[in-house]
Amino acid sequence: MTKAMRVVRSLETVYPDARCELNFESAYELLIATMLSAQSTDKRVNIVTKELFKEYNTAEKMVTLSEQELIEWIRTIGFFNTKAKHILQTSHILLQKYDGQVPKSREELVTLPGVGRKTANVVLSNAFQIPAFAVDTHVGRVSRRLGLTKSEDPNVVEKDVTSKLPKYLYSKAHHLMIFHGRRCCKAQRPLCDECVVLQECSYYKESQKSKNKKVRRKDSK
């Protein structure tokens, strides 16, 4: 049993319902919702997509919207200008190259405008049940504090953590670390008193060691 597996087992007891919090009913809906969620919150994305997907829940329907019309739909979400453009471009490509379907490989997904490493992995694991470990700011920070990686590069973090996990735990580990990062292992003022993986945490050990010195700010930005 690796350290990463022990972490998953412990976090599971605290966040038994950890899961993707975006509302979706198809791979296309999840793809669009995930694109919208970048640097935003799932709660706000769900408010927008609840209405948007009633009319525009496929690539074919989405491209009937003009860029300005789509911007009006998503105006309450940050980066709406770029996101509207990317959503329409991606929808056109889906129609031209993939018969309107969402491709099921990371290589194909990341070629779509507005789809990066993280979005691709979220779609693969949550829409297609393909093992994938998506690294966002929370997952990266939690992984580094626990000592599962030392890298700031999300690609390296992904490699380091997945090398210590069986594939069937990739998605679960991803969701558990996000929940933990948001509710306990926060960027500022982490709630170490309430943490169930404190024994595994190199960040905590360091902060104890240098209690009278300046606490490391590397992961507190």
Next chain:
DNA sequence: AACTCGGGGCA
């Protein structure tokens, strides 16, 4: 590696 895009929520 370091920018830029960006409105809304919250202290």
Next chain:
DNA sequence: TGCCCAGAGTT
């Protein structure tokens, strides 16, 4: 007011 939010693209 200032800081943060389940990132991606460009230089």
